[in-house]
Amino acid sequence: MTGIAQYTGTFLPSGLAPAELIAILVAVTDNQPRVMTLRGGEALPSGPFESSHRSLQSSLRAWIEAQTGHPVGYLEQLYTFADRDRDPRSGDVETSQRISISYLGLVREQDAAGAGRPSWRSWYRYFPxxxxxxxxxxxxxxxxxxxxxxxxxxxxxxxxxxxxxxxxxxxxxxxxxxxxxxxxxxxxxxxxxxxxLPMAGDNRRILATGISRLRAKIKYSPVVFELMPESFTLLQLQRTVEALSGLHLHKPNFRRQIDQQELVEETGEISSGTGGRPARLFRYRPAILEARMLSGARLPLSKS
Amino acid sequence: MTGIAQYTGTFLPSGLAPAELIAILVAVTDNQPRVMTLRGGEALPSGPFESSHRSLQSSLRAWIEAQTGHPVGYLEQLYTFADRDRDPRSGDVETSQRISISYLGLVREQDAAGAGRPSWRSWYRYFPxxxxxxxxxxxxxxxxxxxxxxxxxxxxxxxxxxxxxxxxxxxxxxxxxxxxxxxxxxxxxxxxxxxxLPMAGDNRRILATGISRLRAKIKYSPVVFELMPESFTLLQLQRTVEALSGLHLHKPNFRRQIDQQELVEETGEISSGTGGRPARLFRYRPAILEARMLSGARLPLSKS
DNA sequence: CCAATTATACTCGATTCGAGTACATTAGGG
DNA sequence: CCCTAATGTACTCGAATCGAGTATAATTGG
Structure with missing residues (x-):
């Protein structure tokens, strides 16, 4: 090793690149994990990176909230792509490298998810x-x-x-x-x-990245609660985790783990039973957030 | 939610940003986790993003290998920063937003780590x-x-x-x-x-990000072997993990976990003892790489 | 009153994991 | 040669975790 790397204080023109943000917005409705799509379900929401904001995070958060009208509870950077041949189908003559920074965002369940909201699609339509x-x-x-x-x-x-x-x-x-x-x-x-279903360019690949990350994350971090309403039953919580992980969970073990981690507390109220015995309602304990965010909140899984 | 996000097919001038790559290069020598630094230990190696390469990954890999003369065994993207006030000390008038993409790279132990290699510093000098x-x-x-x-x-x-x-x-x-x-x-x-010790701008923060990621990674992925020589004793392996994690490990448990995961195999040779009973030499089993990379390779830790 | 459905509690066994102990093999000094 | 220091290697034990199964409670609807 003879050469020592030199710090280049200036930036060559080649260091200039168009920057774009791509968001994977996830919500769970009707026990389906849904992702926000555009252009008939063929694209993820994206836009140019505006340098008017203080950071990437706040820039994207403001943009999402302006577009969807919903606050983003959780926002995490996923990956930055800069491959030349990112979109082989694109008719653009422009072949210069574009930097795409992808984010994963979680928003609470849409109230009254009627039929007139075609932009949220179950991600299992893309990955059955x-x-x-x-x-x-x-x-x-x-x-x-x-x-x-x-x-x-x-x-x-x-x-x-x-x-x-x-x-x-x-x-x-x-x-x-x-x-x-x-x-x-x-x-x-x-x-x-x-x-x-197909998606434009490598959007389906980016979505796969987001699902992978989220499925890994819910095992050691209480991010699930960002997708839940204010109060919920333990079964609703379990169904949400099942929707995300794509697995069936063992109910007694799920409950055991949830309450021995002290992530939730009873609201005192009882759900209006949709059939069967009424369930107690719980709410997330925000006081414990900091500590649990840092340690781990494992979830019990099971086979078939 | 009335507005539906529009996909912007074109990119405004504000979507143009200078892009820079920052590398955290890690090696372990003399039981110390070392990071490659420049400018008297005050900066991490970085350079403009060249669009002549196919991807960020290959671009950075080529650049590192050209600079250090060593192949990079493992390279992982860390985080992309785009904060306006990244380097408050910088005398640059240029205040436009710069996109910095940071990477974590692992290189094998430097042979003959003499006194004349001041660019590799123990990261505990920055985080004692x-x-x-x-x-x-x-x-x-x-x-x-x-x-x-x-x-x-x-x-x-x-x-x-x-x-x-x-x-x-x-x-x-x-x-x-x-x-x-x-x-x-x-x-x-x-x-x-x-x-x-201090570092320029937010380089110390970026280094902290890299250490966090690496310490998390070695618990469920066999990346440690990217830092080991071809053949090694189990104690050498343990010392390397200890250097990275900053923890003392329980020797019997460490060995148990290593061989029940079948990550290594004996070379048949025996180390020239530096004192004490000679140890058997092992090598990493590359055949198992794919499988273990995907599942997990937990490591036993211990307190005090 | 009965069946279906959901909620909740408990048990059991396998596995993992931290921690400790014991023993083996070499080098080096008196 | 013996003793000690240093390292390597093999066991054991108990707590905690976790998957899986079973049992019981409460409610709705026929």
Whole structure:
């Protein structure tokens, strides 16, 4: 090692790039994890980066709240892309590199989610193989077959297919949304119509990144409560976590974990039963937020 | 919610920003976690983002390898900053927003780390309160005192101090490097000379981000091996993990966890003992990489 | 009154994990 | 040669966690 890196105090013209923000806005309604989309469900909301704000975070927060009318409870930076060939379908002659900074935002359940709100779509329409709440979706074996054929005699590829899709004794890992999508991309399966809706450019890949991150996050951080109404029953909370993780949870274990972590407290009220015994209502304990945000809030999962 | 966000197909001039890459390059030598610095240890290596490469990742990788002469085993994007007032000390008249994309890179132990390599510095020189391997550093109680005074009668602040610095029965959490630094920043303690070396601009904060991320990562991912030589003893491996986490590890438990995860295999050779019984040499099992990268590789920690 | 549905409490066993103890093997000094 | 220091290696134990199953309580609707 002879050369020592020099700090370049000035910036070359090549250091100038158009910057764009992309938001993955998530809400859960009717036990479905929904994401805000534009252009007929083919694009994630995005816009140019305005330098009038103090930081990226506040810039995006203001923009989202202006557009949706809802406050964003939780906002987290995901990833910054700058690939030249990001949007192969785009008709733009412009081929210069664009910097795209993606964010994950959580907003509370939309009140009165009527039929006239087509912009929020269940993310399982884009990734139908990811919903394992009731059963293993029919897409999984069909994708697995085509992936196995694609892997051929390559043992490493075959092992990767097994691991990512829970084949041959491997267990399904719900966090690997992005890795599964990328494997399918390599095998040329992402544009097969029966394997989920398309999106413009790499928006579907960015969405997969967001789902992966959120599924990982809810296991050690109480971000779920950013998606819940003020008061809720424990089953509602469980259904929300199930919607996000795409897994079925063991009810007694879920309750045990929730109350031994002291994340919630009773409101004293009781839900108007939709059938069956009425449930107690709980609210999130904001006092404990700081501490729990820093430590971990594990969630109990279970198979099928 | 009346307004629906519009996708802006074009980019305003405000969407143009200078882009810069910042690298946190980490190596472990002499049981010290070291970071590559420039300008007398006051800056992290950085440079303008060149659009001649295919992606950010490959752009930065090429740049690092050209500068250091060492291949980068592991490279991960950390965070993208775009705050206007990033470098308050800078004499630049230029106040326009700059986008800084930070990366964490791991390089193998430098061979023959003589005295003539001043650019690699132990990160504990910047964060002396973070090294809990032998004992709790003397800085911790002194910082704690000043933070408690700063918190005053505010119970939330006091609780935060306790939690972050392991006071009043709370246990030290080694991952919260960034949160501790930010708390000290709020309390105006980061520029106290006895509390660590300074860095230009927010470089020290970025370094804290990288340490936090790496300390979290080694718990569930086998990235440590990117810092190890080809063959190593189990104690060497343990010392490296200890250097990074700043914690003392329980030897029997460490070995148990390592071999029951089947991350390593014996080379058959035996180390030339530096004293004491000679140890068997191991190498990382690259075949298992894919699988372990995806699942988790927990590490056993211990207190005091 | 009964069935269906939901809520809530409890038990059991496997696994993990922190912590401690014991023993083995080498180098080096008296 | 023996003793000590330093390192390597193998066990054990108990607490905590966690997946899974079972049982019981309360309510609605026929």
């Amino acid at each position: 193989w990811e919903d394992h709440r009731d059963c293993i979706p029919e897409e999984v074996p069909r994708i697995a077959d085509r992936l196995t054929a694609w892997a051929g005699a390559d043992p490493l590829k075959a092992q990767r297919v097994d691991y990512l899709f829970g084949l041959n004794g491997k267990t399904w890992n719900e966090e690997l949304v992005l890795q599964r999508y990328e494997l399918m991309y390599e095998a040329g399966l992402v544009d097969v119509p029966e394997f989920g | 309160w973070e090294d809990h391997r032998d004992c709790i550093p003397e800085e911790v109680p002194r910082i704690a005192d000043r933070l408690t005074a700063w918190a005053g009668a505010d119970p939330l602040k006091a609780q935060r101090v306790d939690y972050l610095f392991g006071l009043n029965g709370k246990t030290w959490n080694e991952e919260l490097v960034l949160q501790r630094y930010e708390l000290m920043y709020e309390a105006g303690l980061v520029d106290v000379p006895e509390f660590g």
